Amino acid sequence: MKTLNLGILAHVDAGKTSLTERLLHDVGVTDQLGSVDAGSTRTDSLALERQRGITIRSAVVSFVLEDVTVNLIDTPGHPDFITEVERVLGVLDGAVLVISAVEGVQPQTRVLMRTLRRLRIPTLIFVNKVDRAGADPERVVRAVVEKLTPAVVAMGSVTMPGTRDAHCSSWGPADAAFVDRLLDVLAGQDDGLLADWVADASAVPYPRLRRALATQTGRALVLPVYAGSAITGAGVDALIAGITELLPAGQGDVDAPVSGTVFAIERGPAGEKVALVRLFAGTIRVRDRVRVGAADAALVTAIRVASLGADVVASSVGAGHIARLGGLTEARIGDPVGVPPERAGAGRHFAPPTLETVVVPARPVDRATLHAALSQLAEQDPLINLRQDDRQHEISVSLYGEVQKEVIQATLADDFGVRVTFRESSTVHVERVCGVGEAVEVIAVAPNPFLATVGLRVAPAPTGAGVSFRLGVELGSMPPAFFVAVEESVRRTLRQGLRGWEVPDCEVTMTHAGYWARQSHSHGSFDKSMSSTAGDFRSLTPLVLMAALTSAGTRVHEPVHRFRLEVPGDVLGTLLPALTRLDAVPTDTVGHGTSYLVRGEIPAGLVHALERRLPALTRGEGVLETEFDRYRPVSGPAPTRVRWDNNPLDRKEYLLAVARRVGGR
Known part of the structure; x- marks a missing residue:
């Protein structure tokens, strides 16, 4: 079937x-x-x-x-x-x-x-x-x-x-107008049908039109x-x-190698992780071992599929189906299962969250429980962007809107027994790299206290390109684990730029690399004080990266929404100055009878203020539509966000926290 x-x-x-x-x-x-x-x-x-x-x-x-x-x-x-x-x-x-x-x-x-x-x-x-x-x-x-x-x-x-x-x-x-509309729309996508229609419209039989409708609907035309x-x-x-x-049924070969994707994570009655998987190819059976993401192959302990309105236990699931799989303890949303599927539509399709808030437990003793609970919620919604500030002892999450607060609050109370409140939501900004900057610290050369040489060059990347890490040194110049440590540290460090905001798009190139090989005493014991470790590279990389970022410079950008606002014509004179006071920039105003359509852009952080003021400004007749458009440079003083790391911008503070000293060896 x-x-x-x-x-x-x-x-x-x-x-x-x-x-x-x-x-x-x-x-x-x-x-x-x-x-x-x-x-x-x-x-x-x-x-x-x-x-x-x-x-x-x-x-x-x-x-x-x-x-x-x-x-x-x-x-x-x-x-x-x-x-x-x-x-x-x-x-x-x-x-x-x-x-x-x-x-x-x-x-x-x-x-x-x-x-x-x-x-x-x-x-x-x-x-x-x-x-x-x-x-x-x-x-x-x-x-x-x-x-x-x-x-x-x-x-x-x-x-x-x-x-x-x-x-x-x-x-x-029998409905001539309907048949004419079908011909008109379908012929625009089908040259053969168009030619036959031009030759003799009456010679195009209705069954052929229905087949063409099914074909073009299936191709999303x-x-x-x-x-x-x-x-x-x-x-x-x-x-x-x-x-x-x-609508076309799903295609897939049940005998092919397993290929699917995890699109949701749930928790079972006993708190166990359950992965919702769409299988594009192959067959998965209970007790099979399947690879999920970059993790080692995991044992599938249970399979449940939807059947006639209920979830039922199954011994296997084949291509084309959706199943709840137990045993995939390391699964994350977006992970491929088996062979990564070649499927259009992978990746992000909607705008990122533009708000964030601090979650405050009603009882301070619940802080650890709160973090564990939010970690589970982040499994189900990775864009929560859970962040724990050990310096300020605060936990923050990202939001699309205020309704999410209510959902998180109710879920924490009902499922985890943790009651919370929220700080006022604030706008999430980003930092973009302005130019090219380089920095390097050499092993055994003061003030570098770590047994590692790291040189990095930072350059801007196109919007949406993400963070790319490249090697400008020979791959064999260091053990692979040291390169991995540098790249992981680079990506983690860029979650906070010079002013505390994430740096989402940049190119980072490793320009210098060096290490001390494993040293041992005559009796063969490992001498850590004379041997480089991955920890040396993880600790040194933030210092070098932030120095390079300081040289390159960053500029803070704010999220901006497009808006479309329909208002009565007689309120336009008072509305436009109000929009200006909210930093909204109208780009187009078109009259439609007794009303006007105003298009423009407004900072995301002021959308809620506009929504609150709109009824009074338009006698309750204004209709507002907004959606995320882009990030634009902030005008005026750049907003900052309190850091939650060990602050590699302050060398003394960073080294005291990481290495328990402030100078070289």
Whole structure:
């Protein structure tokens, strides 16, 4: 049986989880329809999810459509949990993007659609909530064409929208306007179809159009649009038929070498680590040993797969499936399993978190427990960027928004018995290298107290390139472990630049290397005082690197969001000065009847201030959309962040902390 790994994505409150529940009910997995409002949904299992009516963690449920097993993944819609969506994208065969028939295309809808198109994930659009007052499916379809992509085909019509009697009808070969639209959209991507259409439009049979629609949908060239209501069930049968007909099942050879990826980490009832793995090729059986990431091969102790709405124990799992694997104790999110898969869409797709906060335990004695608990949460969400400052005795995490605080707070209290509060959130800046800088310290030459020679050159790298480490010395000039120690120390040190912010993009070249070979006394015992160790290189590298960085110079950059703001025309005169006071820079103002559309950019740290002031500035009629754009140089005094390391910028302080002395040997 074929397998389709299907993601349900949407802006928050578009009805994504309700659609998941409707699909499970209509295909016979559940007898009773789950309700978000009643907290009875199958996929929202966390207490906080049920209380708030939002999805926080992705959930996998399974059902069968004809000869296809569908693994349905319900993802969060709230932008604070965008990392959950990011991890799911790399394992999908197809997606359903849900859009509200009332609110229409919303900020998160745009972000998701851009990513789906970039990753070429086959997608169906479902215009939900056609039964709600104010629903206008035709307006939403026009907005999709205008704001998302013109390559869409509406698959049916809705009568009596905005009422509980809203009815959805599918179009077919007898609907001339529908057939013409199909030809128009499909021929734009198919030269053969275009030639036949030009020669004689009536000679293109409808079955050929449906086959072309399935082909182009599977190649993510065309997006069919369905409409309906997850609550009443209207139009859902047509969507189910579309999933079966138009979305391609996963491909994979069960006899090939094992190849998969870890896209989520959970904890079992006894606290054991459970890895959620999408398998692209091969077969994994219980008691098999598989390699995960860079770690040694691990023994698979348990396999569970989704089946008809429940998790069931399995003895094996084959290509195309998603499974929960036990025994992979060193697994991390993003790790390849077996042979690294060649899959488009690996890596980061969304903006990084731009906020951070200090987590404060209610009782100081809980500090160690808090760190252990947050470490487990960081396994499930690596972008928390857990940081412990042993100097200030503080623990910090990164955030996408304030809702994450509530989730972390509730999880720590419920699952770990640790009550916490948070400091006010602050903006996360970065430092970018300005020029080229070099530094070197030579073994046995004062003031170097370490048995190591390290020379480093630092240069800027393009935005998004990351940190690269290169060797400008012969590979055989030192034991490999010493080079590894230098590179690891370089990457760790660059988490804090000259002003305490991370340096995300730069090239570091090792220009000098030297060591003292292993020394021993006549009786053969090891003389550590006369022999270089990896620890010497780990300790010396931060001093050299920060000296090179000081020579090169860095500049602090702040995160900036693009904004799109629709406001009544008569408030524009008072709005624009208010935007200026918030350091927002309007770049485009366009009139639309009695309203205006203002586009521009604003520092990420001031987005929440704009959101708070907007209702008063626009009589509650302003509609604001924002999303991360880039980092830009800070104007004025550069903000700094308190260091949590041993501060290699202060040589005396650093050596006292690391070597317990301040001079050479």
